Amino acid sequence: MRWFWIDRFEEFVSGQSARTVKNVSLSEEHLDDYNQTWPYMPPPLMIEGLAQTGGLLLGQMSDFKARVVLAKVGRASFERLARPGDRLTYQVRFLSQQADGAIAEGTILLNDEPLGAVELVFATLSGPEFEKVELFQPHEFLRMLRSMRLFDVAKNPDGTPVVIPEHLLAAEQAFLSVNCP
């Protein structure tokens, strides 16, 4: 199972905000696992969708070199349920950023109607204990970003496109040269 809880980026302004979509499908087994008689999208996985949206927004600020994690969830409210066939939109906006993390507000739309709101705190893991910790393989990480079409929409605040960081391209090239010569 892939731990991808967003399908695609729709909007991305570096250091400021991002919008992603997630389509809910009956083929997703977790819907049955959560409630066998009446399948719906588990709200905690919507929080994960917001966390992935905001985590990538924060990570991009360091060219995806920082180790970003969701550290804390503040208030979270959900007004309705998302069912198979529904389209979720996750919007994340940074309220504050520091060297060690960011505070963000997340909102969820269900087929363009408000579904919920979540306060998120992201942390950047630093210090000697994390120096050798890699959260992702760089080439796999880039493949994920490409799959989510992040670079199709990502822009800097001045409107210029966000480019793929060199270190990710180099890792991808190195992987391809060994596995797809």
Next chain:
Amino acid sequence: MASNDEVFEKVREALVDALAVDDSDVTPAATMVGDLGAESIDFLDIVYRLEKAFGISISRGELFPDDILTNAEYVSDGKVTASGLAQLKARMPFADLSKFEQNPLVQDFGNLLTVNDLCNYVKTKLA
């Protein structure tokens, strides 16, 4: 200029929201870490809430000058040296360091700050 009570009430509200503690837990003498259970990441949240509540800007290192505690010049055998203590006092005039001074173990520094210290800090920013 906000009164002491107004400052305390807003600080309390920020801590209740950030740490999910009860109103009654937030007393002036309560320590942030030991009594209220604040972890390092909570301070990011607390700083944001204080900035918003009071319309102030808090730069990193101002409220928690941990750069002093990681500077070999100011720490010896796990304790803050006399010059380190002088630096801390200069940087944290809002905090009561008298107890910490008696046995200035770096590991105890994290539990130094009280709610009252936080209120004093905010008052210096509002002054």
